[in-house]
Amino acid sequence: MRDRVTRTRWRPLRGRRCRVTRIGVDGQCARQQRAKTSSVSVHDCSSYEACEEPLALALRTSGLLDHLARKRVLLKPNMMKASPAERAESTHPRFVAALTALLVNLDCEVLVGDSSGLLGFTQEVLDSTGMTDAVLRAGGKAVNLDAGPFVQLTVGGSVRRALWVPRLLFEVDRVVQVPKLKTHSLTVMSAAVKNLMGLLPGATKCDLHVRLPGAAPLCGGIIDLCCALDDAGVDLGAVVVDGLWGLARKGSPRGELLRKPEVVIASRSLFAADVVCAEVMGLRPEEVPTIRIASQRGIGPASLDEVEVVGNRCALGKTRFEPAWRGLKDRVETAHRLHYWIRGRTVEVVHDPSRCRSDHACIEICPVRCIDLRDGRVRIGPSCIRCFACHAACPHGAIRLRVPRPLRGTFDRRAAGVSTDKLA
Ligand code: SF4
Ligand code: SF4
Numbered sequence: 001m002r003d004r005v006t007r008t009r010w011r012p013l014r015g016r017r018c019r020v021t022r023i024g025v026d027g028q029c030a031r032q033q034r035a036k037t038s039s040v041s042v043h044d045c046s047s048y049e050a051c052e053e054p055l056a057l058a059l060r061t062s063g064l065l066d067h068l069a070r071k072r073v074l075l076k077p078n079m080m081k082a083s084p085a086e087r088a089e090s091t092h093p094r095f096v097a098a099l100t101a102l103l104v105n106l107d108c109e110v111l112v113g114d115s116s117g118l119l120g121f122t123q124e125v126l127d128s129t130g131m132t133d134a135v136l137r138a139g140g141k142a143v144n145l146d147a148g149p150f151v152q153l154t155v156g157g158s159v160r161r162a163l164w165v166p167r168l169l170f171e172v173d174r175v176v177q178v179p180k181l182k183t184h185s186l187t188v189m190s191a192a193v194k195n196l197m198g199l200l201p202g203a204t205k206c207d208l209h210v211r212l213p214g215a216a217p218l219c220g221g222i223i224d225l226c227c228a229l230d231d232a233g234v235d236l237g238a239v240v241v242d243g244l245w246g247l248a249r250k251g252s253p254r255g256e257l258l259r260k261p262e263v264v265i266a267s268r269s270l271f272a273a274d275v276v277c278a279e280v281m282g283l284r285p286e287e288v289p290t291i292r293i294a295s296q297r298g299i300g301p302a303s304l305d306e307v308e309v310v311g312n313r314c315a316l317g318k319t320r321f322e323p324a325w326r327g328l329k330d331r332v333e334t335a336h337r338l339h340y341w342i343r344g345r346t347v348e349v350v351h352d353p354s355r356c357r358s359d360h361a362c363i364e365i366c367p368v369r370c371i372d373l374r375d376g377r378v379r380i381g382p383s384c385i386r387c388f389a390c391h392a393a394c395p396h397g398a399i400r401l402r403v404p405r406p407l408r409g410t411f412d413r414r415a416a417g418v419s420t421d422k423l424a
Helices: 026-037 052-062 064-068 093-105 122-128 131-137 194-199 204-211 215-231 270-280 289-296 333-344 361-365 389-393 405-414
Strands: 005-013 016-024 039-044 072-077 109-114 141-144 150-155 161-166 174-178 180-184 188-190 239-247 263-267 308-311 348-351 371-374 377-380 399-402
Touching: 039 052, 039 270, 052 064, 052 093, 052 239, 052 263, 052 308, 064 174, 072 093, 072 194, 093 109, 093 131, 093 174, 093 239, 109 122, 109 131, 122 131, 122 141, 131 141, 150 215, 161 204, 161 215, 174 194, 188 194, 188 270, 194 204, 194 215, 204 215, 204 333, 215 289, 239 270, 263 270, 270 289, 348 377, 361 371, 361 389, 389 399
Parallel strands: 039 308, 072 109, 072 174, 109 141, 174 239, 180 239
Antiparallel strands: 005 016, 039 263, 150 161, 180 188, 239 263, 348 399, 371 377
């Protein structure tokens, strides 16, 4: 745990720019206080068709109503892949649409964005799940967080490197996590804190797995990311969990693994919300690495005793989510590294000269400046981080994605329901 936070900002001073450095514990204290004192609201909600009223109640009792009113808000659902909403692998579009409509009524400008786990296909996932249309009808706008532009964020702790994150995070007033309640083969539970992984564009998510293999290192890294964003001024103090339906064992198509806690959970603290999510799922908070590590660092509660629960306490432990099956990649560090190293390189960005109009849009958006135009041909250099921003930026479809033939089967399984026309 760091004792001090150093912030350096550039501010205009009589026409010149001066360097303003603030040293203090403000960022960390704000986080700790929110974590320790925030209440978590849990309210019954049995149907996605009628979730607006329980959502409004949860926003009011958690203090989010005042926190979000009249703000520019980014909702960050979990859109892992394009599976049907009944599979409960992603946040339900109706849930996000209802939340969007409520916030629009509070005079908020609402954006809804994620970077999908289906690398390179975030826009297709948003479209094919109906998220884009549902959000648009509710008065918001769906955005592809892989489309850039990005900024570099220096992350300390175990990450100790600069990560690319969407610039949009710094352009909105509030970022609200809207995760799905799920078990996870590596991190035991996927809820508020784990949802932050989707802020990393494209295959850079896989790089974090390679760098920090295993549950505890990865969860520590996600918390470091959370702290770095918080220190950089991104307001992450809001979470609304889609806990109507949850997934007890990731990836299984069998219906009996669907769980129905039928609750909405809302809080100003991601860490406190995670403790309540674990209790709702029948998990012990200490077996969830994100909760354990946050409490060891003194920035989150360790158990329900440190959280004020508002609403229906009877929902806690009502359902039992069996822990997800842990494959070799989740148990053996080398296998984990290899799996994510390969996965991060599954989708390659390639240029199709027959469609190119040499308009430089891809060159301008590339965060690592690895695209150049030589002899009228676009060349993509080896330092490409596979963020897929150039693909989203090209108006003529001249940047295409390629999956090596031996890995195509794996990709196709994850891409059910998505049009893969854009693959080269
Ligand atoms: S954005 Fe597309 S059309 Fe424009 S230079 Fe890049 S590849 Fe060519
Ligand atoms: S070429 Fe640049 S913009 Fe395109 S995927 Fe690679 S790093 Fe991203």
